[in-house]
Amino acid sequence: MAKIVQQKEASVEEKLRALYDLQLIDSRLDEIRNTRGELPLEVEDLSDDVVQMETRISKIDEEIAELDAEIKLKKEAIKNSEALMKKYTKQQDNVRNNREFDSLSKEVEYQELEIQLSEKRIKEFGAKIDHKNQVKEEATSKLDGMKNHLGHKKSELDAIVKETEKEEEFLLKKSEEFSLALDERLLNAYKRIRSNVKNGLAVVPVHRDASVGSFFTIPPQRQMDIAQRKKIISDEHSGRILVDGELAQEEKEKIEALLKG
Incomplete structure (x- = not known):
């Protein structure tokens, strides 16, 4: 037994x-x-700041793309209005009375107004794009500085970690061993x-x-x-x-x- x-x-x-x-x-x-002091927290905070700034720039790009799409639509609208104006003007040559002529004239005037409105919107959208590009340029410049600062802090932290890495691994192992003895x-x-x-x-x-x-x-x-x-x-x-x-x-x-x- x-x-x-x-x-x-x-x-x-x-x-x-x-x-x-x-x-x-x-x-x-x-x-x-x-x-290591506050370095790990600094690196973490800087990393978060970089992500936030990248997100902000990405959002600006999306807004610019939306404005570009609006400009494209307005340009298409202008082309359609010009085509209609050409059509109505041509039809005026074949009208049978003043009432038809006046009706077509009003349609031409309406398309002219539509073109003016579209051109106004295009200018407004263009101004917004210019402003957003300026904001993006400033944000990108700031982001470059943040990334540079983050790189220095990471290098500083990596150097300290590398210097004590082997000792820390050894100590962690010994800490676990001594813990098991209790x-x-x-x-x-x-x-x-x-x-x-x-x-x-x-x-x-x-x-x-x-x-x-x-x-x-x-x-x-x-x-x-x-x-x-x-x-x-x-x-x-x-x-x-x-x-x-x-x-x-x-x-x-x-x-x-x-x-x-």
């Missing part, structure tokens, strides 16, 4: 070491991402604390009778409990998980050696 091998549960000290290792790795990832409840607590503090420090050592980054003194008995590594202890003021300075130093040296390869 096969024996069932039970995985030994990690001790509190092992959990504390894994937590602090994870914190050191994640803090280094934070440093790398901070070197039970789900403890890992979720770590993530929750980390997301609630500005500097991302969820696990901090005790230094000079206080947790790092805090001015509140930790009572001697509580410091002894932390140093014994028998239970997970949180700072009552900040909620951060506390480790003793000796453990912190040992893990720091271990992670530094790991990163140096």
Whole structure:
């Protein structure tokens, strides 16, 4: 009969070491991402601006095309009116009375008015096209400047990413490994604390009778409990998980050696 091998549960000290290792790795990832500053957001915003400007120019092109189509229709209308005028004028040569002649004259006058109206509309549409072309030229010039600026920002960001890409990939892998060493409840607590503090420090050592980054003194008995590594202890003021300075130093040296390869 096969024996069932039970995985030994990690001790509190092992959990504390894994937590602090994870914190050191994640803090280094934070440093790398901070070197990029606002660049990723700038690149994203500039990209959105470029898309909006391209959409605006595309809309102007559509409006110009619509006006060109209107001009084409008006020119066709003028040709039709001219043909009708020619037809009515010719018919006047064969009229039988003044009433027919006057009726045809009115038709000719009407077509003349239609031609004048069409020519007026053509001029109006032409003026609108000129204005839209001017707006498009200004927008295109602005777009070129935006694309140029975006290109510089992308190059700047790409250079920073390339410089730290290998280290970041390695750190992400190690962060995942250390996360797997923790039970789900403890890992979720770590993530929750980390997301609630500005500097991302969820696990901090005790230094000079206080947790790092805090001015509140930790009572001697509580410091002894932390140093014994028998239970997970949180700072009552900040909620951060506390480790003793000796453990912190040992893990720091271990992670530094790991990163140096």
